[in-house]
Amino acid sequence: MKKIVLVLAGTVSVVVLLFGYDTSTSGPLSTGSQTSVVSGSGATGSGASGSGTTAAPAAGTTVTGDTAQTQWGPVQVELTLDGSTITDVSVVQYPNGNGRDQEINSYALPILVQETIDAQSADIDMVSGATVTSTGYVQSLQSAIDQVSA
Amino acid sequence: MTDPVWRAVEQVMGLPISVALRGRHAGSPAGAATWAAVVDDLRAVDAAYSSYLPDSWVSRRRRGEDAPAPEGLGEVLDLAEQARRQSGGAFDVRRGDVLDLDGVVKGWAVARAAQRFRALDETDSCLSGGGDMACWTADPDGRPWEIGIEHPLDPGRLVARVPVARGAVATSGTAHRGAHIVDARTGLAPAGLASVTVIGADLTWVDIEATAAFALGVDGIDWLRARPGRSGLVVHTDGTVEAWSSADAYRS
Numbered sequence: 001m002k003k004i005v006l007v008l009a010g011t012v013s014v015v016v017l018l019f020g021y022d023t024s025t026s027g028p029l030s031t032g033s034q035t036s037v038v039s040g041s042g043a044t045g046s047g048a049s050g051s052g053t054t055a056a057p058a059a060g061t062t063v064t065g066d067t068a069q070t071q072w073g074p075v076q077v078e079l080t081l082d083g084s085t086i087t088d089v090s091v092v093q094y095p096n097g098n099g100r101d102q103e104i105n106s107y108a109l110p111i112l113v114q115e116t117i118d119a120q121s122a123d124i125d126m127v128s129g130a131t132v133t134s135t136g137y138v139q140s141l142q143s144a145i146d147q148v149s150a
Numbered sequence: 151m152t153d154p155v156w157r158a159v160e161q162v163m164g165l166p167i168s169v170a171l172r173g174r175h176a177g178s179p180a181g182a183a184t185w186a187a188v189v190d191d192l193r194a195v196d197a198a199y200s201s202y203l204p205d206s207w208v209s210r211r212r213r214g215e216d217a218p219a220p221e222g223l224g225e226v227l228d229l230a231e232q233a234r235r236q237s238g239g240a241f242d243v244r245r246g247d248v249l250d251l252d253g254v255v256k257g258w259a260v261a262r263a264a265q266r267f268r269a270l271d272e273t274d275s276c277l278s279g280g281g282d283m284a285c286w287t288a289d290p291d292g293r294p295w296e297i298g299i300e301h302p303l304d305p306g307r308l309v310a311r312v313p314v315a316r317g318a319v320a321t322s323g324t325a326h327r328g329a330h331i332v333d334a335r336t337g338l339a340p341a342g343l344a345s346v347t348v349i350g351a352d353l354t355w356v357d358i359e360a361t362a363a364f365a366l367g368v369d370g371i372d373w374l375r376a377r378p379g380r381s382g383l384v385v386h387t388d389g390t391v392e393a394w395s396s397a398d399a400y401r402s
Contacts, residue, residue, distance in 0.1 A: 107317055107349045107381040109395035110299060110310035124311065125155065125170055129281045129300025130323030130345055 158185055162192040163200065163256060165280035170295070173288060174272035184270055188263040188277065195259040199226070201250050208251055222258075229354065230254045237362035237373070257282060257320060257357025264353070282320035282360075284353040290316055302345035302385050309391060310347075310383050318353035322346050322364040323385075342368040344387050350380040 060082065156176035159168045167189065175181035198220030200206045210217040230243040233254065243251050256279055264284035267275035274287045276295045285295045294313035301309040302323040312319065323345030346364045348356040359377065363370030363384075371392070374382055381395040 107379070107395060108294075108313050109381055110312040110347070110349070110383040110393040112310050112391060112393065113308050123296055124298040124308070125295045126168065126276050126278050126283050126285075126319075127281065127298045127300050127308070128278075128283060128319045128321045128347060129305070130302060130321050 156181060158182075160189050162189060163196045163259070163279070164202070165256070166278075167192060167260070167280075168278045169267075170276045171267070171270070172274040173270075175270040176273065181270060181273065184266050188266050191263040191266070192259055192279075195222075195255060195263075198222075199251050199255045199259075201252055208249060211249060222262075226251055226254055226258060229258060229358070233358045233362060237366065240365040240370070241358060241362035253361055254354075254358060256280070258354045260284060261318065261353035261357075282318075282353060282357050284318045285314045285316065287315040299347050299383055300345075303387075303389055309385055310393060312349055312381065312383075314349060317349060317351055318356045319347065319349050320353065320357040320360040321348075322360040342387060343370070344385040344389075346370065346374070347383040348374065348380055349382065356380065 153172045154176060156171045157169065159166050161167070169185055169188070171177070171181050171185075175184070197203065197205070198207045201208050201212075203209060207217045207220045207223070230251065230253075233241045234243070241253065243249060243254060260277055260279035260282065261284050264275065264277040264286065267273065267277065268286055272288050274285075274292065274295070276283055276285045281300070283297070285297070287294065292315060294315040297312050297314050297319050298308040299310040299312065299319075299321060301307045323343075343364055346360045348360045348363070350356040350359075359374060359380070363374040363382075366373055368386075371384055374380070374384075375394060381393070383391065383393040385391050
């Protein structure tokens with residue numbers, strides 16, 4: 001049982017890190033200590049402290065981890081186990097609880113198109129690209145590069 | 151039926167800064183005053199952080215002069231350090247002893263200045279600094295801004311379009327500029343990618359991420375896809391295009 005829980009902890013921490021934004025500073029919601037929130041709280045018992053049972057989880061057992069707080073909001077994952085093997089990891093809760101968090105989950109897939117900017121872009125509001133620049137910027141970059149090479 | 155869009159452009163930080171306003175304050179005195187304040191903000195940032203203005207803090211520091219730290223410096227340096235760590239060193243504002251904060255400051259400054267527009271009631275705004283933009287709609291579920299993504303191999307054409315209500319879009323690439331982005335780990339221009347576009351919540355970060363992913367080259371795609379809460383589009387130098395939305399990745 002203990003071994004299983006350690007495996008769970010490792011897997012869940014990886015998932016949580018995907019949601020971690022700031023891995024370099026140590027604010028109250030940073031990801032450094034996220035593994036500590038992991039404790040099996042699902043049908044198979046409660047981790048290292050155990051519930052006394054020594055049986056391995058049955059096939060298809062699911063375990064839902066505790067909610068982890070990240071910079072964006074709560075994240076919770078669910079594991080599916082076949083015996084002691086993790087067969088699936090799914091995110092059952094990810095940050096979407098408030099306005100800002102909703103923003104980060106709602107970006108559309110860019111739609112590929114073939115159109116000229118001039119002729120058919122009446123309904124395009126702005127263009128994003130690397131070419132929208134001016135000579136001053138190019139010169140400034142060039143001067144920076146020149147200083148590096150000097 | 152579409153609301154008329156009020157537009158203006160100014161050259162600041164060596165870039166064309168463009169704004170589009172839609173709704174109540176499109177063309178109103180308050181809208182124009184806010185735009186003027188935004189331009190002032192950006193000029194102040196430029197005066198402090200530009201690497202090509204001789205009196206900027208960055209230039210004075212390079213010359214070894216004592217200069218009072220400009221407003222926001224702590225935040226900018228912290229962003230730069232986060233970007234360096236998270237990109238595995240590909241994004242670095244220091245090249246040897248030379249500090250060049252342009253890669254962080256531009257997106258940060260535009261993102262910060264764009265927040266002024268949110269005070270305009272019933273008004274949508276989109277502020278672009280050289281093709282990287284922060285969009286806002288007064289109603290989060292309102293009609294989004296339609297953003298075209300330029301084709302890096304065929305400027306003048308779009309490769310994609312993406313609707314953005316509240317969010318940001320940034321593109322890095324070599325088109326028309328030559329290879330000005332280098333991988334800070336190697337000092338070389340990256341190979342394999344023509345452009346990288348990132349769509350997310352915060353212009354500061356999508357700008358850094360587009361630059362870092364482009365610097366990482368092909369390796370940057372997986373790095374970028376692993377970052378949650380973003381959509382992206384990559385054009386390879388052979389013309390292959392791939393696009394993704396992070397929402398797909400976390401719901402599958």
